[in-house]
Amino acid sequence: MKTSRRNFLMLSVGVSSSLLLSHVAFADDTANKLSEADPKAQAVGYTEDASRVDKAKFPDYAAGQTCGNCSLFQGKTTDAYGGCTLFGDKQVAARGWCSSYSNI
Incomplete structure (x- = not known):
């Protein structure tokens, strides 16, 4: 042809x-990635890397808690970023953390 x-x-x-x-x-x-500077993110102490959580400011933080294993995370376990019910259309880092963490 x-x-x-x-x-x-x-x-x-x-x-x-x-x-x-x-x-x-x-x-x-x-x-669409959530910035740590966003006022909503700052209100709950969101950080893109859970290893940087201020343990004095957030004593409820426990090692191993990340957005990726939080019940509010809407992504897959293999996703680097995913949705969160707290932040609407913004994507949070799976390795991140905030004070609204829940494993229920």
């Missing part, structure tokens, strides 16, 4: 569009 220039151009445009859309979708995903 011989490929025409027209078919080649249509295929090229299709592939380029797909790559562009996947890049935009990835950029939007990273924009």
Whole structure:
């Protein structure tokens, strides 16, 4: 089968569009990550890395508690980031922690 220039151009445009859309979708995903500077995050002492929790300020913190094993976490156990019922459409780090941690 011989490929025409027209078919080649249509295929090229299709592939380029797909790559562009996947890049935009990835950029939007990273924009939804919860920042530690967010007022809601600060209100509950959210940190992206549970090993940095201020144990004097949050005495209820116990080693091994992370967003990834919290009952409020809406991602899979293998996800680096996932949803949280506390923060709406923002994504929290699975290795993070906040004072609303619950394993119930």
